[in-house]
Amino acid sequence: xxxxxxxxxxxxxxxxxxxxxxxxxxxxxxxxxxxxxxxxxxxxxxxxxxxxxxxxxxxxxxxxxxxxxxxxxxxxxxxxxxxxxxxxxxxxxxxxxxxxxxxxxxxxxxxxxxxxxxxxxxxxxxxxxxxxxxxxxxxxxxxxxxxxxxxxxxxxxxxxxxxxxxxxxxxxxxxxxxxxxxxxxxxxxxxxxxxxxxxxxxxxxxxxxxxxxxxxxxxxxxxxxxxxxxxxxxxxxxxxxxxxxxxxxxxxxxxxxxxxxxxxxxxxxxxxxxxxxxxxxxxxxxxxxx
Amino acid sequence: xxxxxxxxxxxxxxxxxxxxxxxxxxxxxxxxxxxxxxxxxxxxxxxxxxxxxxxxxxxxxxxxxxxxxxxxxxxxxxxxxxxxxxxxxxxxxxxxxxxxxxxxxxxxxxxxxxxxxxxxxxxxxxxxxxxxxxxxxxxxxxxxxxxxx
Numbered sequence: 197x198x199x200x201x202x203x204x205x206x207x208x209x210x211x212x213x214x215x216x217x218x219x220x221x222x223x224x225x226x227x228x229x230x231x232x233x234x235x236x237x238x239x240x241x242x243x244x245x246x247x248x249x250x251x252x253x254x255x256x257x258x259x260x261x262x263x264x265x266x267x268x269x270x271x272x273x274x275x276x277x278x279x280x281x282x283x284x285x286x287x288x289x290x291x292x293x294x295x296x297x298x299x300x301x302x303x304x305x306x307x308x309x310x311x312x313x314x315x316x317x318x319x320x321x322x323x324x325x326x327x328x329x330x331x332x333x334x335x336x337x338x339x340x341x342x343x344x345x346x347x348x349x350x351x352x353x354x355x356x357x358x359x360x361x362x363x364x365x366x367x368x369x370x371x372x373x374x375x376x377x378x379x380x381x382x383x384x385x386x387x388x389x390x391x392x393x394x395x396x397x398x399x400x401x402x403x404x405x406x407x408x409x410x411x412x413x414x415x416x417x418x419x420x421x422x423x424x425x426x427x428x429x430x431x432x433x434x435x436x437x438x439x440x441x442x443x444x445x446x447x448x449x450x451x452x453x454x455x456x457x458x459x460x461x462x463x464x465x466x467x468x469x470x471x472x473x474x475x476x477x478x479x480x481x482x483x484x485x486x
Numbered sequence: 487x488x489x490x491x492x493x494x495x496x497x498x499x500x501x502x503x504x505x506x507x508x509x510x511x512x513x514x515x516x517x518x519x520x521x522x523x524x525x526x527x528x529x530x531x532x533x534x535x536x537x538x539x540x541x542x543x544x545x546x547x548x549x550x551x552x553x554x555x556x557x558x559x560x561x562x563x564x565x566x567x568x569x570x571x572x573x574x575x576x577x578x579x580x581x582x583x584x585x586x587x588x589x590x591x592x593x594x595x596x597x598x599x600x601x602x603x604x605x606x607x608x609x610x611x612x613x614x615x616x617x618x619x620x621x622x623x624x625x626x627x628x629x630x631x632x633x634x635x
């Protein structure tokens with residue numbers, strides 16, 4: 197049975213924890229709003245890029261001489277997994293869910309006898325994958341200094357990936373991130389970016405447009421940008437998901453702390469009452485003995 | 487025929503302009519062009535340069551853009567640029583930053599010449615030239631930016 201003083205200290209410490217988690221929740225809520233606005237602002241560009249790409253790729257796919265970013269290298273042997281996680285923890289299952297998906301993916305590919313390489317973005321994913329897959333790491337992108345992800349960050353990651361692709365280091369690249377569904381639901385997602393996937397329902401001919409320069413040059417120019425756009429979209433989704441996950445995790449933590457304080461307070465009051473009763477009994481029995 | 491068309495300038499991070507215009511002058515990769523309402527549908531890649539909008543009332547607005555393309559339709563133009571700034575926002579500092587990007591591309595291309603092929607190197611050299619021309623056009627010094635490490 198803890199003493200009254202112990203209980204009081206305990207309550208104090210849980211109260212402090214609750215203050216912290218409450219503050220983190222509110223900060224996450226503010227950041228979430230900003231992250232959502234950023235994702236919203238990026239949508240027009242991504243949508244138009246996707247629309248133009250859909251027309252172009254549908255035309256070019258299947259033709260010989262299509263750029264390698266679209267047609268692939270002709271092999272499916274070496275895979276690059278780009279695992280994008282957060283730089284910070286305390287965000288519920290945010291980081292683990294991405295890592296888990298990437299892990300499943302890596303295991304499946306290795307089971308099929310394929311080569312796997314991993315490029316990590318964000319410290320947390322790297323830490324979690326290090327023990328099992330440390331030897332597969334090819335590069336790490338550190339975003340801990342970045343307050344707000346910008347297109348420049350996405351392009352730096354893309355340049356890194358494309359340089360490896362040009363050097364012939366891998367055949368297929370897949371990015372892993374959390375798609376933001378709502379504050380309480382983020383869906384870990386794997387998306388293949390190289391070679392580009394041709395949407396199945398894309399209109400095959402968009403000959404309405406006159407292309408300047410030619411269609412092929414245009415495609416060669418746009419493909420790397422399209423990859424960067426997809427990476428950027430994933431980074432933004434990730435940023436929103438991270439804040440959403442942190443917000444609900446901290447909301448839970450705050451509520452748990454509240455429950456705990458209630459329980460401890462009840463216990464404290466009971467102990468106090470017990471002590472008083474005990475003293476009273478002692479006094480009364482002392483008086484009766486006289 | 488309507489005498490204005492809808493113009494949208496979007497960068498990956500935000501939408502920069504969405505206004506009705508009478509004409510737009512674009513720095514196309516194969517040469518400058520002007521788009522007016524009723525233009526044949528076209529998709530044009532752009533070199534770094536100034537985009538000039540002529541509004542319905544004849545006033546002009548200028549934007550500096552790098553790395554993008556324009557989708558032109560009879561009644562609308564969408565310009566997708568990796569970077570875009572209204573002219574009045576371009577200070578030497580912003581320009582240095584843009585210049586640095588071009589220099590980085592240039593250096594990457596020349597360093598890996600045998601990997602990427604002559605075409606890419608030529609494109610990078612052209613990019614540098616276009617950026618310098620852009621700076622001179624605005625009246626900024628293209629030589630202040632230092633090559634990044």
